[in-house]
Amino acid sequence: MAQFAVNTHRLDPYKNFKFRVRWDNEYVAGLSKMSAIKRTTETIEWREAGGPSVIRKMPGRTKFEPVTFEAGVTHDPQLMAWADLVNNPRGDAAMSLKNYRKEVTVEVLNMQATPVMGFILHRAWVSEFQALPEMDANANAVAISTLKIEYEGFTLAARPAEPAET
Structure with a gap:
């Protein structure tokens, strides 16, 4: 049974290490x-007093788990610039009430680095930012910044046609 319409020979799913993220039309x-x-939808349990002793279940509130991005420390100020829009070190007056929320697009890529699907995280904002990790002169690792975002829902982006594999 083929899972892919164009590449009928393909049975394996996409890998989790080929992806890219962008906001403000710039890749991170x-x-x-x-x-x-x-996303997780809470369960509301309900039972009618005079009815059968059966617990009924229905959907309640839906919440979206925060997403954390990890990036190697570079000269690119993109992560810190967004974090500063939410909590600016120059004070509350420097906070951007207009620009601190963003639409974030996460693209899944195939092994040829061609986008195959994407998700848009709506009304995202930075809730946590780590500019530098713990530094260790005895370590052998890349310095990583982290950015944690909250968002209010996600949708599947306009899906490109399945690219033919060569």
């Missing part, structure tokens, strides 16, 4: 890792 430099895009 040095991005190496992101947490899952996830």
Whole structure:
């Protein structure tokens, strides 16, 4: 049974290490890792007093888990610039009430780095920013910045046609 319409020979799913993220029409430099895009709907249990002793279940509030991006420290100020829109070190008056929320697009790429699907995180804003990790002169690692965002829902982006694999 083929899972792909164009590449009927393909049975394996896409890899989790080929992706890219953008906001303000700019891709994030040095991005190496992101947490899952996830929503959870609470369950409301309900039972009618005179009815059968059966607990009924219905959907309640839906919440969206924050997403954390990890990027190697570079000269690109993109992560800090967004974090400063929410909580500016120059004080409350420097906060941007207009621009601190963004539409964030996460693109899944195939092994040829061609976008195959994407998700848009709506009304995202920075809730946590780590400019530098703990530094260690004895370590052998890349310095990583982290950006944690909150968002109010996600949708599937306009899906490109399945690219033919060569």
